[in-house]
Amino acid sequence: MAPFGTLHTTTTFLHARVTKILAAANLNGLDVQVEPNFQYGITNKTPAYLAKFPHGKIPAFETPTGFYLAEASAIAFYIADSGPLRDQLLGRTPEDRALVQMWVGFADSGLWVDGGAILGPMLGTVGYNAEDVAFHDTQFMRCLRRLEEHLAGEGKVWLVRDEEGAASEGDGVVGEVDGGEECGERVWGAGEVGGEEACGGWE
Incomplete structure (x- = not known):
């Protein structure tokens, strides 16, 4: 039987944005x-790759039917929506589905960005700037307090209802960061959340 789809990404390390996709598939x-x-x-600069994924970013996903999809959260959503646990992963009601997306966005725009900006200088993928690190440290701790208050205050195990969902899956891996990938003169690593069309990057 043909696989459900193929994920295009580096194999030199397991990136957090890939982990949530594979978790949904599993x-x-x-x-x-x-x-x-x-x-x-290299691969993501080739004409064949850019014909499918014009921005040249990773991860990217394609199915045997020729459906092409980029952006890690969109890929994770599609895979979560394509199997028997879709309601558990994405929510059974419009309200639950909206809350799942709220927490996914919270992780992508808060925990990921601020956590990456703190760890980037430690990993050597970005230069150290004390003021910048202090700012992101404050924002990161604010995000963690928000999570703790939500879980403790409402007696929850998971972020949406009391069952495993895509929001818990996304937040569970968002703290992981990559070790950096060279792209021309730039190094894409912790704290980088986008890429340039000429050389690609992480989504």
């Missing part, structure tokens, strides 16, 4: 293959 029992010959900075 929970839904979907066979998602990682392209074994992918070379970051």
